[in-house]
Amino acid sequence: MQLEPYISDLLYRYECVTVPGFGSFLTRRTSATIHDTTHAFYPPKKVVFFNQQIQENDGLLARYIADVEKIPYEDALQVIEKRVAYLKSYLVAGDAIVFENIGSLSLNKESNMVFEPSYSFNYLTDAFGLGQFTAPEIAREVAKPAATITKPETPVVPIAEKKRQSRGYLKYAAVGLIAITVGGLVASNHYSKQIEAHNQLAQETANAQLEAKIQEATFVINSPLPAVTLNVKKQYGNYHIVAGAFRLEANSDKKVNELKNLGFEARKIGTNKYGLHEVVYASYQTREEATRSLLDIKKTHNKEAWLLVKTIKE
Template identity: 65%
Template sequence: MQLETYISDLLYRYDCVTVPEFGAFLTQRKSAEVHETTNAFYPPKKMLSFNEQIQNNDGLLAKYIADVEKIPFEIATQNIAMRVKSLKSYLTEGETLTFENIGDLTLNSIGKIEFTPSYHLNYLTDAFGLSQYVSPSITREVYKEDVTTLEKEVPTIAITTQKRKSKSYLKYAAVAIIALGLSGFGVNNYYKNIENHNQIAQEEANNQLEDQIQEATFVISNPLPAVTLNVSKQAGNFHVVAGAFRVEENSDKKVNQLRNLGYKARKIGTNKFGLHQVVYGSYSTREEAIKVLNTVRTSSNKDAWLLIKQLD
């Protein structure tokens, strides 16, 4: 059994793929980044990790293998157990397990499994088609330094050429400044008196208006009854996806169908392929969303999956 192939398929759609009695492969979204030294741009991706402590069988891997190989669920579970037994024996003998497009597993000196992820595949479907590229560095700082130098030199030249001419006018400028200061002082006092007068008049008008408001009595003979509206808005970044539809009318029918079954279904917009996405509901925690997802897969929709996305 090519167990790693099935694990790789599921990592595109799920954040956690558990191999019973062995461990779980986990994914975590990482934003796009730029390398400061090489100027390389890296697209967003899913970072892979391995947790040996998660070994409970959630049925996801066995259900997928049973569907692909057209075998009963119990047989698929037995095949996984046999494969896990052989993998553990290889690790005990000191061999390195290489899962294609996933990573390498080895046993350290204290008997714990160490995982080295592979970077050949990007399991983030939103980044499909995006690849790494290198951009030349921008040299705008050089031009900025040149401009700064010119700004320092130009005023120096202007001051030097005008230095001699300005001396002959200094005495006339001093007389003019004194005259303007005296006239400005008188004008300033005039406008200041006008401003004080306007302020006093405004305060008197405000006091009269407040007295009239306090004396007035407002009577409403037939008041309107109070109305209380309870509006609930779904929030959370964990969405259990029921399906995606090319025709929006079909997505509306799916929403109504799920609401009749008791789910808080809704549309969350279109994906990058232009398909209208419908969810059973949105949840604030991963645990709550996983609980609903497991219930849905067991009861009605085995293709339901978990979407982690912050909506506008």
């Protein structure tokens, strides 16, 4: 039985899929990128890695195969063991193993597994429907220098004639300046008095309203209530075991109350990009603690529960 389809399905939902006795496929999210030369835009994605050291069975792959194929868990483990023995013999023979849509594995001179990921497939569900595209380079116009404006030449007037003309203009200008100055002083004094009267009236009105409100709001508490201290336990951690996502917030509240009645530290962690209200069984500080709790929940309560890694502002 081929293991690739089951591993590929699980990589959409989990960051680590372990093949017992063989190794683990890990994923890491990368941001969108732009190629400097080709101007190609690449969407965010999950990059797949392989770690030969993580071989301990966590039950994830075997349980998924058992659920899909409708076979006992022990039979699924035997299927994995047979496939792993075949893959190892293939590698020892010097051949490379190709996992469709995941990558290829081969042995180097030191007999260590070398993994080459497949870049043609994206396991990031948030980037579903986003593909690579190339945008043309933006042509930027260079600003042209401003045109030089030529001023018209001033006609030449004899010095004696200019003096006679300027003396006549100065007489009328002096009389006009005196009239403007006197009128401006009178208007300025009148306007200043109006502003001062307006400000004084507004201040008195504001003081009266403030005093009336203070008198209305003054009261004495003869028997104040005792202070109440609430000890609230905050849930921290970036590893969350998801119980479900709901379109209606009332349904998510109902689910939280249901899980709390069963003894879980359930809560809502906000909405995802599709506007669904996410409800979790609990949140944990470390992946190991969350993985142990997830396996227990899958065995006793909900096989569809899954692990979400998400930073939440508390």
